[in-house]
Each structure stands twice: as C-alpha cells, then as structure tokens.
Amino acid sequence: MIIAKKKPIEEIIGEVENFDRILILGCNECVTVCEAGGKKEVEILASALRMNFMAQGREKTIDERTLERQCDHEYLEEIRADIDKYDAIVSLACGVGVQFAAEKYLTMPLLPGVNTVCLGANEDRGLWTERCQACGSCILARTGGICPVSRCAKRVMNGPCGGSTNGKCEISKDVDCAWQLIVDRLKALDKMEDYEKVAPIKDWSTDRAGGPRKVTREDVKI
Amino acid sequence: MSALNTHSRLEKILKAGHLGVTSECGPPRGSDAEEVKKKGLLIKDYVDAVNVTDNQTAMTRMSSLAACIHLKLLGIEPVLQMVTRDRNRIALQSDILGAASFDIPNMLCLSGDHQSFGDCKSGQNVHDLDSMQLVQTVRYMRDEGKFLGGDAIKRPPKIFVGAAANPFADPFEIRVPRLAKKIACGAEFIQTQCIYNIDKFKEWIKRAADRGLTEKTFIMAGMTPMKSVGMAKYMKNKVPGMDVPDEIIARLAGVPKDKQAEEGVNICVEHIQELKEIKGVSGFHIMAIEWEEKVPEIIQRAGLYPRPQV
Amino acid sequence: MRLKIPANFRIIRVPCTGKVDIIHILRAFEKGADGAFVVGCMEGDCHYNEGNFRARKRIEQAKLILDKVGVGGDRVKMFNLSSGEGPLFAQYAIEMDNKIKELGPSPIRLAKQKKNKNAA
Numbered sequence: 001m002i003i004a005k006k007k008p009i010e011e012i013i014g015e016v017e018n019f020d021r022i023l024i025l026g027c028n029e030c031v032t033v034c035e036a037g038g039k040k041e042v043e044i045l046a047s048a049l050r051m052n053f054m055a056q057g058r059e060k061t062i063d064e065r066t067l068e069r070q071c072d073h074e075y076l077e078e079i080r081a082d083i084d085k086y087d088a089i090v091s092l093a094c095g096v097g098v099q100f101a102a103e104k105y106l107t108m109p110l111l112p113g114v115n116t117v118c119l120g121a122n123e124d125r126g127l128w129t130e131r132c133q134a135c136g137s138c139i140l141a142r143t144g145g146i147c148p149v150s151r152c153a154k155r156v157m158n159g160p161c162g163g164s165t166n167g168k169c170e171i172s173k174d175v176d177c178a179w180q181l182i183v184d185r186l187k188a189l190d191k192m193e194d195y196e197k198v199a200p201i202k203d204w205s206t207d208r209a210g211g212p213r214k215v216t217r218e219d220v221k222i
Numbered sequence: 223m224s225a226l227n228t229h230s231r232l233e234k235i236l237k238a239g240h241l242g243v244t245s246e247c248g249p250p251r252g253s254d255a256e257e258v259k260k261k262g263l264l265i266k267d268y269v270d271a272v273n274v275t276d277n278q279t280a281m282t283r284m285s286s287l288a289a290c291i292h293l294k295l296l297g298i299e300p301v302l303q304m305v306t307r308d309r310n311r312i313a314l315q316s317d318i319l320g321a322a323s324f325d326i327p328n329m330l331c332l333s334g335d336h337q338s339f340g341d342c343k344s345g346q347n348v349h350d351l352d353s354m355q356l357v358q359t360v361r362y363m364r365d366e367g368k369f370l371g372g373d374a375i376k377r378p379p380k381i382f383v384g385a386a387a388n389p390f391a392d393p394f395e396i397r398v399p400r401l402a403k404k405i406a407c408g409a410e411f412i413q414t415q416c417i418y419n420i421d422k423f424k425e426w427i428k429r430a431a432d433r434g435l436t437e438k439t440f441i442m443a444g445m446t447p448m449k450s451v452g453m454a455k456y457m458k459n460k461v462p463g464m465d466v467p468d469e470i471i472a473r474l475a476g477v478p479k480d481k482q483a484e485e486g487v488n489i490c491v492e493h494i495q496e497l498k499e500i501k502g503v504s505g506f507h508i509m510a511i512e513w514e515e516k517v518p519e520i521i522q523r524a525g526l527y528p529r530p531q532v
Numbered sequence: 533m534r535l536k537i538p539a540n541f542r543i544i545r546v547p548c549t550g551k552v553d554i555i556h557i558l559r560a561f562e563k564g565a566d567g568a569f570v571v572g573c574m575e576g577d578c579h580y581n582e583g584n585f586r587a588r589k590r591i592e593q594a595k596l597i598l599d600k601v602g603v604g605g606d607r608v609k610m611f612n613l614s615s616g617e618g619p620l621f622a623q624y625a626i627e628m629d630n631k632i633k634e635l636g637p638s639p640i641r642l643a644k645q646k647k648n649k650n651a652a
Contacts, residue, residue: 040555044558047559050562054639
C-alpha cells in the first residue's frame, strides 16, 4: 500500500491560516491503514485546528469528511454538491488523491495534510517499511523476491557493495543490506547459482525517469 | 552591472557595452579532439567565447568539460554548458571546480533534453538540481566561496554565469516571469532559443525591458541559419518550443535548392541587423548546427567583425 | 468509604483506558473543559494486557497536539492505580484540580464565553 506520514500540525495551521471555511478530507484506503489520513486522523486534525483558531479568538468553519477513495472519480464526485461551502480543502490522502481532487475542482485550493512516503508494508505495529519503487519492470524473480531497487540505498543490481557489514547497510546499522537478504533467501531457496548471473544494465524507461507513466488497457476500456 | 566578477572576456565585452558574440561547438562522438579543435579555430577570431554543448539532445558525446579544456588550451574562451540531467550536486560542483581549475570563465546552466531523445533511452536521469538551482549553485560557490554543504572552498570558481531562455515556448505569458526568475537566481547573461519569429521576440524583450530585466542581465539573441527549406520545416514541426513563421519557409522555398543555404544565411544576417537595433539585445549567440564554417561570414556580414579588444 | 473529591469534574466511565482515544481528549477541550485526566489500572495489571499502555501513548499524543494549538498539554494527565485505591483516586483528583486552577481557564473556554457574551 501507499505509506504516508502526517504533516506536522503547525505546517497545516500555516497553510490554512488565511482560509475561513475548510474541509478536512480523509481517505478510507491506504492512509487509513497506515494511520495517517483516515477518519480518525481527520477527526483529530479538525478538532486540533478548531481549537487552534478558537484559542486565538478566530472563528472558522472546519468540517470533516472521509471518502472511500480519493483516487477515483466516483467517490470524489460525492463532495461536488458541497464544494461551494469551502474556501480550501486539506486532503489527508496520498499525493495521488490530493492531485486528483485538485484536477477535479479547478478553483479550490487543495492542501496536502500528509507526506506521501513510499510503497510499503505494515511490518509491525507502528512500523511501515518500503518494499517497492514502482520501477515498472520487476526483477524480483531474479533476486530471491527481495528488491534491490527499493531496498538497497545505492540501488546496486549486482550487490552487495563493499559497505555491507554484518548484514547491515553502510548508511545505517538500522538498515538491512538488501543484498544480504537476497543472498540469505537465495540460499534458503537453494538457488545460489542465480547469484552469479550478472544482472544486465537496467532499462529505466519504465521507471519515473522515462516520464509520467500510464497503463492503458483496451480490453477493459468502455 | 559594471564591476567585473571574473576574468571572462565575454563579461568584459558585455559590461563595456559592446554587443557580445558567441557561437557553439558540439564535442565529437569519439575521443579524437581534433574535430572540436578544428571547429574552435575556425571561429576563434570571430567570437568572444565559444559554447561547448553538454551531450546535446541526450546523445552521448565527449564531455563538455574535456572539450572546453581543449579549446582553452588553444586560447579560445569557452562557455561550459552544463545540464542537470546527468549529474547530481556532488558531480556538478566537482565539475565546476574542475572547470575553474583550467580558468574556464563562463558557464551556461541548463536542464538538458530528456534522455528519451538520445541514444540512451533506457537510462536514468538525475535532475537533482534544476537549471535555476544550478545557476544559484555556481553563484553561491563563486560569491560566498562555499560548497552547497556549507564548507569553504579553497580558491572559489570565478565563473560568469548564464542561463538559457526560450521566448517562444508555451505559455507565452510566463516567458518573461520565467526570465525574471532566472535573473533572480543569478543569471548574468542569457542566451536565447533560435529566433525566427522576430515580432514575437521583440514583444518578449519589450516586456522584459518594461520590467527592467534587460538592465539586470545581458540577453544574447540566439541565431541559427537555415540550411534548407527541409530544415526549416523540421524545426517548425519537430523541434519543441521552436517558432518558425511560414514566411521564412516560403522565402526558402522560393529559391532554387542550391541557393537555399545562401538564402538561409541572408535571413540570419538580416535578422541580426534588425535585432542589433533593439533595446535590450546585448549580443548574439550564433548556433550554426554542424555548419561552423558559415559563422565567420555571418558575423562579418552582420557587421559584428572585428571583435572589440578588451 | 466516603471521600471528599472536587465537585467540578465529570467522571466518564470506560471499560478500559485502552478505549480512550486522542479524539476523546481533544473533544473534551473543544467543548470547554479546563483539564482532563485519565485514570487507568496499574501498569502490568491491564485486563486486556496493554490497554493502559495504549492510553498512555495516546495521552502523550494529545498533550503534544494541545501544546501546538495553544491549549497546553499540561492540562492532561494520566494516572495509574488499582481498584482498591479510593483514597489515591481522591488525592489525584485534588492534585489535578489544583493544577488546573493554577493554570487558569482554558483559552477555548474563554473564547466560548466571550462568544456567548457577544451573542447575548
């Protein structure tokens, strides 16, 4: 899923300072699961903002709403009828949701309430870690199911580099060496012979580098 | 705008109030430097400085810095073009120091064409900085004497910093604001995209002058002679951000094929003569693409020769 | 056992402090409370194992938020005691009461009062 992190409340306060009618808009998908932008976080942020302005003796309308998804037309359309009630929307969705809403409501200021971090997994309670960078051409079959693109700080395709120490990355003792993990897993799979296959120079044209990406499916288009 | 910040001849000429003239050399697609030296010597006496392109259109070539060094050793003043596509801020700063170590006194900061136009379509791009941030970086290194990381530089680079501007790209309304941003970042000179639509260019530079921008930077008008009507059509239809009016195409089409190149040079010379009189035009950047031998003729006919001695 | 406790607060009973969420604390203040305290079981004695630990973390979060919005995190506190410690409960209540009196009315309550006065 997409992992996001709540923006510091003072940053959001600064962004909404000059608006009087604000909608805090949550998303029921990824950001709910990673506890950054779901209904609960909407309630907390809205309450905090109301109190912030109340404490300053300022009156603002700060409403709450959470949509099923912000990356789909049909759910985003649900707020169309009410859109004129607001001067700005703080979206707690990932960057996709914020932009999709901005595209839909051209004259409505859309302010992000979270920082979108990565594509990751819920590794433990309160711990979300990166697993994929959406490079567009998956090589996991060759790397024991562990991704050197997202998990190696140097994105080394034939690792580990010389900085790998006791299974940890040179950038931090808290970061696993992706290539140590790959080797461990290749061993477990009894596929160590794969390790000696030199990974070819990667085609990055399917990555972000090749420009904004899209998937077109004629078979599902109507 | 009069105090000199570097030893650049280009800076001296522009600040003395002369029209500056630059041209460009593309480094070779191989390791033989003779080609670039030959091109340089061909135009040496007709220009104040020679731009050396940095893997233009994302085709892999000899490094711009290496080619600049070859020219510098021949007594030709280079303008090091540097794109942000291929190098991060470590490499950019490092190359700036490398250039300064050879006293290469000018730089043109660009973002660079996307790699999908070149011979490494599957490559990564870097864009750690953008062109405006690169301008800021060079100015910071020169004026503050520091690396981006904050440490002091021993012998900071003395480099006259330029940026590119396209008066014709869309949307037109932001062309001048964008120029203003580049100037605010510290661009001391501007070399423009090839100009064919003279009226639109005049409108652009007038708007820039109205905002006082032409007092803050030296704008060098970009000129590229057309070799043929085919080239004109290609530029019009295939090159993004290029504005080639139909009358240019018609004029080239109106002469026999073997006279088209000559007509292209005529147009170029006429355009320079016309723009010389325009307030805010500080010089010309003549990009004769793989046609460097025509540069001396254009410069002579346009009345820009001999070059002032400063 | 009849113990004297300050009469100026409302007790809201929850099955476990693990039920208390950040928003509950914030709402109390939004409605004009001058302070809030959460009383959980002794750490390690939670019937649901970690309810009171969760509560403590949420209280910490609420404190941070209240600090940032100008209400003041000092107005919230968590206490732990066992069900047999009535006197301690009373003592904590008095302690909290004194603390809040020292801090004075919450800016939210003042703003609300002012608004009502203007309206009237």
